[in-house]
Amino acid sequence: MLCLKYLFSKSILAIIKKKVVSLHNIPHVPVLYREVQEIFEHIEEGTIVDCTMGYAGHSTLILQSNTNIHLIGIDQDQTAIDFSTQRLEPFKDRVQIRKGRFSKMSLEVFEEENNIRGLLADIGVSSLQLDEKDRGFSFDSDNLDMRMDPLSELTAQTVVNTYSQKDLERILSEYGEVRNYKHIASEIISNRPFSSAKELSQCIRPFAPRGKKIHPSTLVFQAIRIEVNNELGELEGLLDSIEKSGLTQARIAIISFHSLEDRIVKQRFKKWSKSCICDDHAMRCTCGNDHSLGKMLSRKPYEAKNDEVKENIRSRSAKMRVFDLGI
Ligand SMILES: C[S@@+](CC[C@H](N)C(=O)[O-])C[C@H]1O[C@@H](n2cnc3c(N)ncnc32)[C@H](O)[C@@H]1O
Numbered sequence: 001m002l003c004l005k006y007l008f009s010k011s012i013l014a015i016i017k018k019k020v021v022s023l024h025n026i027p028h029v030p031v032l033y034r035e036v037q038e039i040f041e042h043i044e045e046g047t048i049v050d051c052t053m054g055y056a057g058h059s060t061l062i063l064q065s066n067t068n069i070h071l072i073g074i075d076q077d078q079t080a081i082d083f084s085t086q087r088l089e090p091f092k093d094r095v096q097i098r099k100g101r102f103s104k105m106s107l108e109v110f111e112e113e114n115n116i117r118g119l120l121a122d123i124g125v126s127s128l129q130l131d132e133k134d135r136g137f138s139f140d141s142d143n144l145d146m147r148m149d150p151l152s153e154l155t156a157q158t159v160v161n162t163y164s165q166k167d168l169e170r171i172l173s174e175y176g177e178v179r180n181y182k183h184i185a186s187e188i189i190s191n192r193p194f195s196s197a198k199e200l201s202q203c204i205r206p207f208a209p210r211g212k213k214i215h216p217s218t219l220v221f222q223a224i225r226i227e228v229n230n231e232l233g234e235l236e237g238l239l240d241s242i243e244k245s246g247l248t249q250a251r252i253a254i255i256s257f258h259s260l261e262d263r264i265v266k267q268r269f270k271k272w273s274k275s276c277i278c279d280d281h282a283m284r285c286t287c288g289n290d291h292s293l294g295k296m297l298s299r300k301p302y303e304a305k306n307d308e309v310k311e312n313i314r315s316r317s318a319k320m321r322v323f324d325l326g327i
Contacts, residue, residue: 026055026057026087027055027083027126027127027128027131028054028055028057028126028127028128029057029127029311029312029314030054030057030058030061030122031122031255031304031308031312031314031315031318032255032302032303032304032308032315032318032320033057033058033061033308034308035302035320036058036061036062036120036253036255036320037061037062037065039251039253039297039302039320039322040062040065040066040118040120040251040253041065041066043066043069043117043118043251044066044068044069045068045069045115045117046069046070046115046116046117046118047069047070047071047072047113047115047116047117047118048062048066048069048070048071048072048116048117048118048119048120049071049072049073049074049106049109049113049116049118049119049120050062050071050072050073050074050120051074051102051105051106051119051120051121051238052074052075052102052120052121052122052123052124053073053074053075053080053081053084053097054075054077054080054084054122054126055080055083055084055087055126055128056073056083056084056087056088058120058122059071059073059084059088059095060087060088062118062120063088063091063094063095069094069117069118070094070095070096071088071091071094071095071096072095072096072097072098072109072113073088073095073096073097073098074097074098074099074100074102074105074106074109075097075099076099076100076101076102076148076149076152077126077129077148077149077150078099078149078150079128079132080126080128081097081099084097085097101149101234101237102121102234102237102238103233103234103236103237103238103240103241104237106119106238106241106242106245107241110241110245110246110247116245116247116250117249117250117251118250118251118252118253119242119250119251119252119253120253120254120255121235121238121253121254121255122255123231123235123254123255123256123257123261124231124256124257124258125137125148125225127314129148135147135150136155136156136196136197137197137221137225138197139197139198139201139215139217139221140197140198140201141196141197141198142196142197142198143196143197144156144157144160144194144195144196144197144199144200145157146197146221146224146225146228146229147228147229148229149229152229154227154228154230155228156197156224156225156228157194157195159171159224159227159228160188160192160193160194160200160224161192161193161194165185165186165189168185168188168189169181169182169185171223171224171226171227172184172185172219172220172223174223174260175222175223175226175227175232175260176219176220176222176223176226177219177259178219178220178223180207183207184204184207184220187203187204187207188200188203188204191203197221200217200220201217201221204217204220205217222258226258231261232260232261232264235254235256235261235264235265236264239264239265239268242325243268243272243293247325247326248325248326249325249326250324250325250326251297251322251323251324251325252322252323252324252325253320253321253322254320254321254322255318255319255320256318256319257314257317257318257319258317262301262319262321265321266301266321269296269321269323270296272292272293272294272323272325273292273293273294273295273296273323274291274292275289275290275291275292276289276291277291293323293325293326294323294324294325294326294327295323295324295327296321296322296323296324297322297323297324298322301319301320301321302319302320302321302322303318303319303320304316304318
């Protein structure tokens with residue numbers, strides 16, 4: 001079964017490299033696909049922004065079920081843009097595609113579009129980015145790159161080979177929640193420079209945390225990837241731009257795979273729900289008690305059901321939080 005999966009992903013890569021995109025070979029299965037469709041299905045007109053279009057799995061479902069809406073798809077990865085441009089061609093002028101980081105592109109979109117009714121962000125890496133060896137995300141890659149946008153400046157090689165002990169410790173403990181982060185940071189420093197993910201993975205393997213089901217390098221690689229792509233900064237930037245957008249009547253859905261990201265989304269949605277922003281210790285309200293931007297659709301995040309987890313293991317750690325602006 002594993003072997004078949006491997007051959008399947010190899011053939012998809014070959015197809016994409018040749019730019020002969022067969023739409024039966026979709027390199028990424030969208031998570032929480034039923035829930036995403038459900039939460040947007042009431043939107044009958046206007047525009048929905050997919051901030052992480054990737055391979056257009058969610059975008060396709062939304063365009064199919066909401067037949068009058070327009071969609072703006074954003075991604076920073078040219079390979080994803082090329083694939084999705086073809087995949088979404090049947091929807092013709094209902095679709096606009098933009099390349100760039102969503103923290104910045106969302107600001108532009110909010111300024112230009114006046115009827116945005118929904119926004120989706122499915123934060124993180126796509127299966128293809130993880131599987132494609134020369135992108136350097138996988139443990140056995142001959143590269144050490146990990147950039148989602150290959151034109152951006154910071155690479156995993158720079159992080160691993162030039163960061164100070166203190167900075168390596170910070171990213172390992174904050175972004176990877178690696179228990180023995182000090183030890184691993186000093187192993188990296190004593191054995192560098194590294195030129196491939198394979199070398200790095202072999203060096204840290206004996207010391208990396210041993211999860212029950214995860215590869216020992218997973219958390220260390222995750223931490224480096226988050227740093228390289230400024231993933232938490234991007235998420236904060238997107239939330240800032242939504243907060244300043246002045247959007248009314250828009251449903252915001254954010255899917256995250258990491259507890260730190262989920263916490264950021266949860267706290268921001270909580271803040272947006274609050275009508276009174278006076279200090280918790282204030283004797284009485286002096287702020288006007290009219291600061292709420294809307295409300296959370298539910299307190300608990302949406303999570304994948306068992307049947308989806310069986311079909312798509314990535315969905316196991318996905319959490320989606322939804323906020324209605326303007327209610
Ligand atoms: C998990 S995949 C999305 C998959 C997509 N929902 C689908 O159904 O095919 C995440 C995508 O978001 C993109 N991405 C991640 N962070 C980004 C950012 N800050 N700005 C723009 N695109 C980003 C990645 O390049 C990747 O293609």
